[in-house]
Every structure is written in C-alpha cells, then in structure tokens.
Amino acid sequence: xxxxxxxxxxxxxxxxxxxxxxxxxxxxxxxxxxxxxxxxxxxxxxxxxxxxxxxxxxxxxxxxxxxxxxxxxxxxxxxxxxxxxxxxxxxxxxxxxxxxxxxxxxxxxxxxxxxxxxxxxxxxxxxxxxxxxxxxxxxxxxxxxxxxxxxxxxxxxxxxxxxxxxxxxxxxxxxxxxxxxxxxxxxxxxxxxxxxxxxxxxxxxxxxxxxxxxxxxxxxxxxxxxxxxxxxxxxxxxxxxxxxxxxxxxxxxxxxxxxxxxxxxxxxxxxxxxxxxxxxxxxxxxxxxxxxxxxxxxxxxxxx
Amino acid sequence: xxxxxxxxxxxxxxxxxxxxxxxxxxxxxxxxxxxxxxxxxxxxxxxxxxxxxxxxxxxxxxxxxxxxxxxxxxxxxxxxxxxxxxxxxxxxxxxxxxxxxxxxxxxxxxxxxxxxxxxxxxxxxxxxxxxxxxxxxxxxxxxxxxxxxxxxxxxxxxxxxxxxxxxxxxxxxxxxxxxxxxxxxxxxxxxxxxxxxxxxxxxxxxxxxxxxxxxxxxxxxxxxxxxxxxxxxxxxxxxxxxxxxxxxxxxxxxxxxxxxxxxxxxxxxxxxxxxxxxxxxxxxxxxxxxxxxxxxxxxxxxxxxxxxxxxxxxxxxxxxxxxxxxxxxxxxxxxxxxxxxxxxxxxxxxxxxxxxxxxxxxxxxxxxxxxxxxxxxxxxxxxxxxxxxxxxxxxxxxxxxxxxxxxxxxxxxxxxxxxxxxxxxxxxxxxxxxxxxxxxxxxxxxxxxxxxxxxxxxxxxxxxxxxxxxxxxxxxxxxxxxxxxxxxxxx
Numbered sequence: 174x175x176x177x178x179x180x181x182x183x184x185x186x187x188x189x190x191x192x193x194x195x196x197x198x199x200x201x202x203x204x205x206x207x208x209x210x211x212x213x214x215x216x217x218x219x220x221x222x223x224x225x226x227x228x229x230x231x232x233x234x235x236x237x238x239x240x241x242x243x244x245x246x247x248x249x250x251x252x253x254x255x256x257x258x259x260x261x262x263x264x265x266x267x268x269x270x271x272x273x274x275x276x277x278x279x280x281x282x283x284x285x286x287x288x289x290x291x292x293x294x295x296x297x298x299x300x301x302x303x304x305x306x307x308x309x310x311x312x313x314x315x316x317x318x319x320x321x322x323x324x325x326x327x328x329x330x331x332x333x334x335x336x337x338x339x340x341x342x343x344x345x346x347x348x349x350x351x352x353x354x355x356x357x358x359x360x361x362x363x364x365x366x367x368x369x370x371x372x373x374x375x376x377x378x379x380x381x382x383x384x385x386x387x388x389x390x391x392x393x394x395x396x397x398x399x400x401x402x403x404x405x406x407x408x409x410x411x412x413x414x415x416x417x418x419x420x421x422x423x424x425x426x427x428x429x430x431x432x433x434x435x436x437x438x439x440x441x442x443x444x445x446x447x448x449x450x451x452x453x454x455x456x457x458x459x460x461x462x463x464x465x466x467x468x469x470x471x472x473x474x475x476x477x
Numbered sequence: 478x479x480x481x482x483x484x485x486x487x488x489x490x491x492x493x494x495x496x497x498x499x500x501x502x503x504x505x506x507x508x509x510x511x512x513x514x515x516x517x518x519x520x521x522x523x524x525x526x527x528x529x530x531x532x533x534x535x536x537x538x539x540x541x542x543x544x545x546x547x548x549x550x551x552x553x554x555x556x557x558x559x560x561x562x563x564x565x566x567x568x569x570x571x572x573x574x575x576x577x578x579x580x581x582x583x584x585x586x587x588x589x590x591x592x593x594x595x596x597x598x599x600x601x602x603x604x605x606x607x608x609x610x611x612x613x614x615x616x617x618x619x620x621x622x623x624x625x626x627x628x629x630x631x632x633x634x635x636x637x638x639x640x641x642x643x644x645x646x647x648x649x650x651x652x653x654x655x656x657x658x659x660x661x662x663x664x665x666x667x668x669x670x671x672x673x674x675x676x677x678x679x680x681x682x683x684x685x686x687x688x689x690x691x692x693x694x695x696x697x698x699x700x701x702x703x704x705x706x707x708x709x710x711x712x713x714x715x716x717x718x719x720x721x722x723x724x725x726x727x728x729x730x731x732x733x734x735x736x737x738x739x740x741x742x743x744x745x746x747x748x749x750x751x752x753x754x755x756x757x758x759x760x761x762x763x764x765x766x767x768x769x770x771x772x773x774x775x776x777x778x779x780x781x782x783x784x785x786x787x788x789x790x791x792x793x794x795x796x797x798x799x800x801x802x803x804x805x806x807x808x809x810x811x812x813x814x815x816x817x818x819x820x821x822x823x824x825x826x827x828x829x830x831x832x833x834x835x836x837x838x839x840x841x842x843x844x845x846x847x848x849x850x851x852x853x854x855x856x857x858x859x860x861x862x863x864x865x866x867x868x869x870x871x872x873x874x875x876x877x878x879x880x881x882x883x884x885x886x887x888x889x890x891x892x893x894x895x896x897x898x899x900x901x902x903x904x905x906x907x908x909x910x911x912x913x914x915x916x917x918x919x920x921x922x923x924x925x926x927x928x929x930x931x932x933x934x935x936x937x938x939x940x941x942x943x944x945x946x947x948x949x950x951x952x953x954x955x956x957x958x959x960x961x962x963x964x965x966x967x968x
Contacts, residue, residue: 236826241768272680
C-alpha cells in the first residue's frame with residue numbers, strides 16, 4: 174500500500190500549495206492575437222494583465238499548443254479569441270488542458286469576436302478540396318474598424334461582468350474609446366478615399382475586410398485556394414490573367430513569405446505593399462490606432 | 478405554427494373544463510369565459526413579442542449592436558450581467574453563456590443532428606522492403622513484448638484506420654473514443670475515456686482507457702509520429718504504447734511556467750503488466766512536466782515519469798540451447814523510469830516555412846520476481862532481476878514549406894540479467910536466448926511531404942541492428958490521410 178500512500182501524499186501537497194496561492198488582483202487576460210491584446214489594453218488599461226498568445230509574425234492558423242500557452246490558460250480569467258475556427262488547431266487543447274472552468278466556451282470568461290460581426294465569404298458548401306476553408310466565414314475580421322467598434326462594445330460589457338468592482342471604470346473608458354475610435358474611423362475613411370476602386374492582389378484572403386471597408390478591389394489572390402501555396406503553373410497563369418486587369422499593388426502581410434509576392438511584383442510591374450496586418454507587424458503599428466494609421470499610410474504611398 | 482399555439486392552448490383548456498362547464502351556473506360560465514379571454518390575450522401578447530424577437534434576430538443579430546449606436550455600453554453590460562447573475566445562482570459551473578449568434582452560422586437541417594459528435598478518420602498504409610524476414614525480428618537481450626515490436630510485414634500493408642468520435646457529454650464531461658481498425662480486420666480500442674470539464678484549480682480527471690501520460694511519445698497517436706515506427710525503447714518496454722484502463726488525475730500549477738503533475742492508477746493489463754485476477758491496482762504511474770519558452774522562437778518541455786506495474790505469468794516465446802521453442806514466464810514487479818525532453822524552434826514561432834523539433838527520451842526498467850523456464854514442459858522456476866535501459870534522440874526539420882526531414886538514433890542496453898536458474902547452475906545461459914548480452918541499435922532517416930495539414934507521404938530508411946547478429950535494412954513508404962473534424966494537436 175505504500176505507493177498509494179505516496180500518491181495520496183503527493184495529492185495532499187498539491188492541495189496545500191493550492192490553498193496557499195494568493196488571489197490575483199488584476200484580471201488576467203489571454204488574447205489569441207496582438208490585436209485583441211491591444212483592444213483589451215485600450216478598454217481596461219492597468220486593470221488587467223494581458224498575455225498575447227501569438228505575434229504579428231505568426232500565422233494564427235498554425236500555432237502549437239505550447240506548454241507556455243497551456244500555463245497561461247490555466248490562470249486566465251478571460252480568453253479573448255477570434256473564433257470562427259481561426260484558432261481551431263490549438264485553442265481546444267488549451268481549454269481542455271487548462272483545468273480552468275472560468276474560460277470554457279459558454280462561460281463569461283470566454284469571449285469570441287468573430288460571431289459578433291457580419292462575416293464575409295460564408296461558403297454555401299464546404300469541402301476540404303476547397304483548401305483551408307472556414308465553414309463559418311472568413312475569420313480575419315480585424316481590419317475593418319467598424320468591426321472593432323462592435324467588438325469593443327461587447328468586450329466592455331464582458332469586462333463589466335467579470336470585474337464588477339471596476340464597472341464604472343470600464344464603462345467610462347469604453348465610452349471614451351468609442352468616441353476616439355469613431356473620430357479616427359471618420360478620419361481614416363476620409364484619408365483613404367483615393368483608395369476606392371484601386372485594384373489589388375492579396376496573398377491569403379485575410380485582407381477581405383480591409384478591401385471591403387475601403388472599397389479596394391481584390392482582383393486575385395496569390396494562394397489558389399485558402400492555405401494552399403501557389404504552384405509555378407498557377408503563378409504564370411495569374412500573370413497572364415493580370416495582364417488584362419493590372420493591379421495597382423500587391424498586399425503582403427508581415428507574417429507572409431515575401432517570395433511569391435516579389436516574384437509576381439516583377440512580372441506585373443506593381444509594387445508589393447508590406448502591411449502590418451496585426452499590431453506589432455511594423456514598428457509604426459504600436460497599437461490599434463497605429464495599425465490603421467500605418468496600413469492606410471502604406472496603401473496611400475503606393476497608390477499614387 | 479407559433480400562431481396555432483394559443484388556439485391549441487385554449488382548446489385544451491376548454492376540453493378540460495367542458496364537463497364542468499356544462500353543469501356550471503351561468504355566472505361561473507361568465508367567469509370562465511373571462512378567464513379564457515384573459516388567457517387568450519396573454520398568449521397573443523406572448524406570441525407577438527416572440528414574433529417581434531424573431532424578426533429582430535432575422536434582421537441581423539450580428540449587426541444588432543451596430544444598428545443601435547445610441548445604446549450605451551453600460552446598458553448592454555447590465556443586460557448581460559442580469560443574464561449571468563440569473564444563471565450563476567443556479568449551478569456551480571456557469572451554464573451556457575449566450576454568445577451572440579452569427580447570421581453567418583449555417584442553418585441546421587434538423588435539431589437531431591445538431592449534437593452529433595466530431596468524427597474524424599485517419600487512414601494509414603505503407604509499403605515495406607525489409608532485408609531480413611520480419612518473423613525473426615527481436616530486440617536482442619530483452620524479454621519480447623506480446624506485440625508492437627518490429628517494422629511489420631513486407632510489401633504493401635494496410636496500417637491502422639483510426640476512427641475518433643468525440644464530444645462534450647454535458648457541461649461536466651468530455652468523452653472520446655478512438656478505435657483502430659487494423660489491417661488484419663481486428664479492432665483495437667486505443668482510447669475510450671471521459672474527461673472532466675468542470676473541475677477547477679487546474680485539476681483534470683480522465684478515466685476509462687487512455688494512453689498513459691508517462692513519457693513524451695506515449696500519448697501521441699501513430700498518425701502524429703515523426704517516423705513510421707516507434708523508438709526501440711517504446712517497442713521493448715511498452716510494446717509500442719502504454720495503455721491504462723483506469724483513472725488519471727492531472728494538476729496544472731497556476732504559474733507562468735508550465736508545471737504539470739499527474740498520477741494514474743490502472744489495471745496494469747497492458748504490457749509490461751498482465752491481467753492478474755486481483756482487486757488491487759495493477760499499475761501506478763506518476764509524472765511531472767515542466768515547460769516554457771525561450772524568446773519568440775523556441776519552446777521546450779521536459780518530463781520525468783515513474784511506472785510501477787505487476788506481471789503474473791507473463792509468457793513469452795524463446796528458444797532453448799538446442800534450438801527448440803519454449804515458453805517462459807515472468808511473475809513479479811516491473812518499474813520503469815522515463816526522462817524526456819522536447820524542443821521546438823521556428824522563426825518567430827511560425828512553423829509555416831521552417832521548424833526544427835528535437836526530442837529525446839531515456840527509459841530504464843527494473844524487473845524483480847520469478848522467471849519460469851519452459852512452462853509447458855520442464856517448468857523450472859528461479860529468481861529473476863534485471864535493470865535494462867534504452868534511449869533515442871531524434872531531430873525533424875522542415876527545410877522548405879511542406880517538406881520535412883528527420884534523423885533518429887536508438888540505443889538499447891539490456892545489461893546482464895540475474896537469472897536464478899543460471900546462477901545456481903540448473904540451466905546454462907544459452908537456454909535463455911532472448912536474454913543473451915547484446916547491444917541493439919538503429920539509425921533511421923526520413924523525409925515527408927505534406928501537401929496540406931490533412932495529408933502526408935513519407936519515406937523512411939533504417940539500418941536496424943536490433944537482432945543479435947544480422948543488420949536489417951528497412952525501406953518504408955507511408956501515407957497518412959485525415960478526413961473529418963479538424964483535430965487540435967498537443968505540443
């Protein structure tokens with residue numbers, strides 16, 4: 174029986190350690206992307222402690238359920254995720270292994286952004302032969318500031334529920350953010366007016382919301398199907414196709430491999446515009462405001 | 478349909494009241510009529526409000542918040558707070574928290590299918606060209622496991638077809654079934670367990686049949702292995718993978734570093750234990766994992782595990798000094814220590830184009846008890862005591878998108894077993910051919926090509942010196958195809 178006693182002692186020790194853990198004051202937030210981390214920071218300031226699971230240089234589809242992320246899920250009071258299956262390859266592992274009921278789907282501590290906004294490109298039928306397709310619609314919702322406004326409002330409401338002691342703070346800060354965001358959005362829209370109707374080529378279809386917002390015309394995607402890298406044959410076909418409707422520029426995100434975009438750029442004589450895509454993707458995109466400022470500045474620089 | 482409900486309601490009420498109404502005084506009839514009218518009005522009001530709600534939802538639940546710019550965030554918050562307050566009083570684990578429905582959500586054809594579990598199927602197969610007859614495969618110096626040793630059959634082979642069905646059971650449990658349909662038309666239940674969802678404070682309990690949490694590779698399903706086969710140490714010490722029929726408890730520390738402790742209690746049926754016809758526990762395991770990141774690009778995990786299990790008449794086929802087949806049996810305790818380490822590197826942590834994965838494990842097993850020689854004939858028994866070990870290291874590198882190459886080295890150390898029958902001079906050591914001193918080792922190289930996350934083709938070449946004398950050169954081609962639900966993978 175001695176080994177059972179040993180197991181019992183181990184468990185008892187664990188339970189004691191647990192009891193000795195001090196309660197954390199600041200709300201612990203695990204954000205799946207730097208954009209959600211930036212949004213939480215805008216809305217909650219120093220009332221929260223935010224950890225970002227990924228950086229602007231990572232493809233959020235392809236992330237490992239690293240031990241460090243499981244550890245952060247364990248202590249999180251709130252998970253802010255994109256949803257719409259963007260994080261499906263790793264989030265379920267974090268949630269299941271966390272031993273943390275606060276962040277399980279259906280709990281107030283689990284927040285998904287994409288279901289709050291109108292999703293574009295919802296396929297009427299799905300099949301894996303169509304590539305890495307998202308049955309719920311295109312999940313790359315951040316690059317339309319109108320979406321951010323909607324998501325921010327719901328996130329403020331969630332913060333109020335989770336940390337009611339600071340409800341007034343979150344409400345006031347949320348209203349103040351909405352005001353600044355509305356003004357900024359109006360300025361961006363005015364500034365970006367010349368971009369309307371400009372033809373662009375994208376790599377992955379993750380600029381859809383940006384194009385939709387600014388009226389950029391997406392002529393083609395370098396990926397023949399979502400998540401499928403282009404073959405040489407497909408690229409040469411693309412060159413022929415683009416000869417008829419030459420794009421003004423080719424959009425590349427900070428995390429994309431530059432090769433295919435650069436190759437195409439030389440053939441179709443359109444510049445590659447490097448966009449931050451996420452907060453931190455370029456030095457200028459320090460926060461959400463910087464992300465949109467920089468995105469529009471970079472687009473305008475090459476659209477002229 | 479909705480409009481019929483009040484009518485039906487009134488009809489039911491009237492039917493129920495009818496016999497009494499017939500005998501009732503006129504003023505009672507009037508009262509009833511008034512009540513029915515009130516009921517009708519009430520139902521109409523409810524139906525109208527429901528219809529209005531449906532119209533609102535249809536006109537864009539997703540954009541509901543955008544279309545009400547006047548709504549202060551505080552108002553929305555109060556609404557949500559009320560919902561949560563009402564629910565949190567009801568049960569300890571918070572029940573479904575309403576996530577605003579998306580207009581984008583595909584319409585369900587029927588509510589009967591809405592709760593179907595996630596189903597995935599993985600098909601694997603290979604072609605093997607082996608320079609030695611696989612029927613003679615033995616890792617020299619070790620008691621062979623009942624299965625799971627060697628590279629399999631020559632030629633084309635259908636490997637296991639793995640069917641996984643999983644779903645949340647209710648707010649408290651998750652359940653998973655993984656059945657492997659083997660190429661020889663038998664079905665193995667690889668895993669069939671439930672897991673808790675509602676325990677807090679980092680605790681998770683899993684019970685049923687599951688791959689033990691000992692070691693690193695033990696929990697990894699075969700379609701996620703980086704080589705066609707398991708390291709020799711896993712083949713020899715666990716017969717491939719250690720399965721527990723029992724209970725596992727894990728605890729995750731509330732720290733920024735990943736610190737996980739686990740304990741298992743199981744039947745011990747799985748090799749190196751055996752079925753024992755006993756009420757007591759057959760196998761106990763303890764394990765601890767520690768992990769973290771170094772910068773943006775590197776993450777790591779190390780672990781230590783201990784397994785204590787018991788064998789009773791664990792028979793194995795051997796050959797005596799005259800070359801005649803005999804059946805021997807071990808009875809006693811079997812303890813295994815494992816130390817494992819894994820490191821992954823990818824530029825900025827993005828494995829799309831390049832990733833390096835290094836891993837290594839050291840396993841050491843001690844067995845103490847009785848070894849019986851030729852149980853169906855002479856049936857001689859004596860003491861038996863061994864300390865045997867084995868290790869492997871491997872590296873896999875994605876050198877260009879979709880292409881990976883890997884190198885693995887296995888080394889086994891059977892040591893010199895203490896066999897009572899040999900030490901006392903009853904039998905010569907050559908009567909235990911499997912346990913003669915040897916130094917098995919193997920070197921494997923592989924290249925694989927994954928057109929997508931769901932398909933993989935692999936070529937592997939191995940110089941296998943597991944046998945005492947001959948070298949087996951193994952060339953394997955393998956396919957792995959996954960269909961169905963998108964599974965999430967552990968580190």
